[in-house]
Amino acid sequence: MSILVVGSLAFDDIETPFGHSPDTLGGSSTYIALSASYFTDKVEMVGVVGADFEDKHFQVLHSRDIDTKGIKKVEEGKTFRWAGRYHYDMNTRDTLDTQLNVFADFDPQVPHEYRKADFVCLGNIDPKLQLRVLDQILQPKLVICDTMNFWIEGQPEELKETLARVDIFIINDSEARLLSGDPNLVKSARIIRAMGPKTLIIKKGEHGALLFTDNGIFVAPAFPLESIYDPTGAGDTFAGGFIGHLARCESITEAEMRKAVLYGSAMASFCVEKFGTEKLCDLDLLEIEDRYESFRDLSKIED
């Protein structure tokens, strides 16, 4: 199954208590695509970069067999840049600088050969652009969507229009409370699922994730890691592993959905072990399966 990924490509300047990593390849679609690439051999990207996005950066994506024909390079512009600093506890961060650059005028054009994509993963971008992408896809089997507080507060109506056309929606706990207006996550989930997405995933960072479907609630543990070097991109990496596993399933059942959450969690646990996307370029299938099994064991009860 093919996966079309739409979102940002960026250069990040990341400071954590463990070090400083400037000019780090990042962006929501980069993390999603790299993560998904371990599960299916057809990952296609739509995005925009500037002249500073060099061949070596494309090479990172090509080394994982990711199709980059949908990435537009604007020679007279610069790539989106973000700078942030994580606090000691790694759970909170300050954004030090945001330069939208070519991303400010991003108008996603889905190449003709991508329009038959089976799965569409809408990274965290303006909901109007997310809608514009959906208008260009013929008949997707599954649409997955991410967003953030900036769009929930700034464009609630456009976001709701997008959500009406989304199958699986992935947000974090504070975003869920903001969007639903209810502090209780079970009630939040009911309110948000009524907006459109039949399936909702609420990420809780170091406390794991909740999956809400028609069949009930699944609680996925987070991996209790001793060392987290850089949390940047963990949420997008989760989404990539999640959709990646679904794309290789013959049919999408409740059981596969639960496994997909664990695969997403496993990929995210790798992501945070090194700076930026570094760890995501260098995994093999065996260690992914091993990490997945470790996740299963974390909450396993023998009969």
Added chain:
Amino acid sequence: MSILVVGSLAFDDIETPFGHSPDTLGGSSTYIALSASYFTDKVEMVGVVGADFEDKHFQVLHSRDIDTKGIKKVEEGKTFRWAGRYHYDMNTRDTLDTQLNVFADFDPQVPHEYRKADFVCLGNIDPKLQLRVLDQILQPKLVICDTMNFWIEGQPEELKETLARVDIFIINDSEARLLSGDPNLVKSARIIRAMGPKTLIIKKGEHGALLFTDNGIFVAPAFPLESIYDPTGAGDTFAGGFIGHLARCESITEAEMRKAVLYGSAMASFCVEKFGTEKLCDLDLLEIEDRYESFRDLSKIED
């Protein structure tokens, strides 16, 4: 197997966004004993109360077949009283008043017939008193201990002396960080287990609990409840269900330990549904098994 429970008996004055419940029977040992009473028929309490602790209060414990011979009644004193108010999100509370009363001079005397207790559950009291209890028990099979930040900060040396004689230690995440001096819970667990307890449970409130043993880590989900009426006593109720399940096992294996964490969680999820101990007086075994199965299903992955 018999369980000896030592801790406070109290009258609580509880305010939550859902109501106000004055003169509510509470205290750590009350919650532990009531919760454990569903799993084993021999629960013994050691504690102290005042003249205001009437027959009807003893009757609550007797109705669950709890042995109260070890509860000393001081006719010239008043029972320990606590008043608190929960905030809107139910995760934080303010203590409005604490009156130690007869609890200030509590000197636990273990009745002769309790000294052969198989399991000892030391509720959250002065670590010096916890030690004094252990000195009076002949040869306990298993010692479980709870504490709080007040003792970690005020009596670290006495607490460490207690911990050296404890098999299973139960605390919450902020207490684990405080005691270990490390913000990372995996590292905290290693540091704390080196103090004595081979098994450590770190409770994370609405985010579940972590069990650390020689065999690794188990992550237990919390039940995603729509309504929490009163969180008072949830941690003690967890401890009661946990030790209760272990007391009915033929041998204490890793698998039974994991199940015990889920039984503890199930009991705690009942506790918060009504004010004080009300819900804990009125359960049946079938609904406990049902809730336990629901907990298992929360994190179940089909093969």
